[in-house]
Amino acid sequence: MRNPTYLEISRHRVFYFRWPLIRPGAAGSGTPTSLKISLGTRADSEALSMARYLSYVGQALMKQWSASSMRYDEIRAALKKHFQDALARRKSEIAAEGRLSVMHVGALQNGVGFAEEAIATGSDILPHISDESLAIGFAEKYDLPLAPGSRAFETFKVEMRKAYRAYCVAVLAHDQSFESYDFDETVIPSGSTFAKAATGPRRTLSDVAAKFVAEQKKAESWGTRTKQQKLQHLELLKEILGVEIDIAGVTPSDVQRVKETLLNYPRNRNKIEATRKLSIEELSKLQGHKTLGVRTINTYLQTYAGLFAWARKNRYVPENLFDGLSVKESRKQAEAAQREAFSQTQIDLILDELLNNRRSLINKDYQKWGPLIGLYTGARLNEICQIDLSDIKEDAGIWYFDINDEGDKKHLKNTASRRIVPIHDQLVALGFLEYVDGLRAHGQKRLFPDFSLSAKEGYGRALGRWFNDRFLVQLGIKSKELVFHSFRHGMVTKLLQAGVEENLAKAIVGHTRQGVTQKHYFKQGYTLAQMQEALRKF
Known part of the structure; x- marks a missing residue:
């Protein structure tokens, strides 16, 4: 029998089928290799028949391989x-x-x-x-x-x-790219209602700011911490421009003076003896001191833009001179200040420590359950820390958190923060409801009885400091970008990446939903079942 090139015989007279291939890693290079298979026979005719069949299969596979490659x-x-x-x-x-x-x-x-x-x-x-x-x-x-x-x-x-x-x-x-415009100034058409506003009754900056603040309080637009911050910003604006200045008479040069003052404004002015009693004029000449960071300066400017936007809508000023005004951060500054979500590797490390306590970092119940609730709800730190046991409820077999500001000095960031969030299946599996039952059996009223109220940080001070300054440090993953709030970023990111509708994701984490339908006609919101299904994709 004349053997084909793909049929070989060993020294033990067993036939082998050898088929030349082009390595997948060397497509197009012509570098040969081969596939060698024992046919398990010493019979010539049987080996030839099997080899012919295998060669046909080999040719078909090579043709398919050739067709399935891409440059x-x-x-x-x-x-x-x-x-x-x-x-x-x-x-x-x-x-x-x-x-x-x-x-x-x-x-x-x-x-x-x-x-x-x-x-x-x-x-x-x-x-x-x-x-x-x-x-x-x-x-x-x-x-x-x-x-x-x-x-x-x-x-x-x-x-x-x-x-x-x-x-x-x-x-x-x-x-x-929509952050600003590429022209120098806004031209107001003569005879417009905005131009006429400047000729109306004189309104001082102090008067208009007071009306602005009163309306925000009435609308409950600001939480306690935000309100304190806004009032501080407005007091500085009045100090720079003067409380009696006609708000309609504020000029672009006045606005530039505000910005320049902020650029040289000392950090913690009222806490440092050397700067506490200095006037704005004296502060402007100060040198060699620590100044406000770029992001802090921009929060001041955003407050002023908000005031003047409100004043423009109410016809106190012809235009918002603070609109779009900001200090541009360098890429390095922006990256340093941006909070990030934890990576999956970091989440795994955090979960391992929370559940197994390998480094003995968990000494109190809140140190375990606080981060776990943050991970599986995306709730804000203070929202978690002020939960009462009466806020943990059940409806139609679904347990949930009722996040509200009803009770002893509880507060929320805004009205959208008031919501219900299903308790994630993982929290239930880890024994959270049993933990709650134990607290109720001991007559407790709050989920974390150890926490006391801080004027600036609410009930979240102890957990925030322990988690950010000790826990993450001991795990070796501490950075400026990674904090307790990173759980929130992770929840939002994963929900959107899993295809959850944006407004449903917003309802879960307590962000304001967009659109007329959502704001005015969908007030009842999403059902617990809808939110539970979304959370199961996390």
Whole structure:
């Protein structure tokens, strides 16, 4: 018998089938390797028959392999087209509806971080779905010749992470482009109602500021801490411009003077003996002292922009001279000040310590349950720390937190913060309801009886300081960007990435929902069942 090239015989006269292949890692390079299979026979005719069949299969597989490969430039082109279309849709949405919400900005910023971690470590981009599943779905959607396990498939996953990062950055950059205008000043048409406002009755800055504050209090727009901050900002504005200045007579040069004062304004002015009694004029000449940070300066300017926006709507001023005024942060400053979500690796580390106490960091009940509630609800620190046992309720088999400001000196950030949040299945599985029953059995009224009220930090002072300044430090993951509030960022990000509707995510974490329908006709809000289903995607 004349043996084909793919049929070999060993020294023990056993026939082997050998089939030449091109390594997936060397597609197009021509570097040969082979597949060798024992046929388990010494009979010539049987070996030949089996080898012919296997050679047919081999040819079919090679043809399929050849058809299922993609060039590197084809992979990049496919990804570029996909994310170009996605970016165009986002731009269209912004053009129609306005700038991105705080939640979406945070989700995109976290998306950049997740993508960068995936690029560096080879991990999945999203916590709830593997990159392999994303790549397979992508290939099916666009009918791409990508075979799982192939070199092209692995290359696609790597490039997909880069493309997703670039997409998030591009959307954020487009949104940021609306931060200001590219002209020097606003021209007010003569004869307009705004121009006529300047000729009306004289209103002092002090009078208008008082009306502004009174309306915000009436509308309960500010929480206790925010109110204190706003009042402090407005007192400084009156000190700079004078309480008796006609608010309609404030000029661009006055506004510039306010900004320049803030740029040289000392930190903790009223706590330092050397600056406490100095006038604004004397402070402006001060040198060699620690000044306000950029983000703090911008919070002052935002307060003033809010005052003048309100004054413009009420026809006290012709225009808002503080509109768009800010101090631009450097990229380094912005990144340093931006809070981030914990990565999945960090969450795993935190959970391991909270549940197993390997470093003996958990000595009190609130040190375990406070962070766990933060992780599984996305609630604010003070919202968690002021929960009463009567706020833990059950309806139709669903246990939930009633987050409210009813009770002993409880307060919320705003009206949207008043909400109900289902208790996550994981909290129930970890024994949270048993912990609550134990407190009730001992006659306690509050979830965390150890906490006392702080004028500035509410009930959250003890947990916040322990978690941020000790717990994270001992775990080796402490940074300026990672704090207790990072649980909130993580909840928002993961809900949006899991496809939860934005307004439903906002209802869970207590952000103001957008749209006329949501604000005026959907007052009853989402059901507990809807929110529970969304939380199960976390």
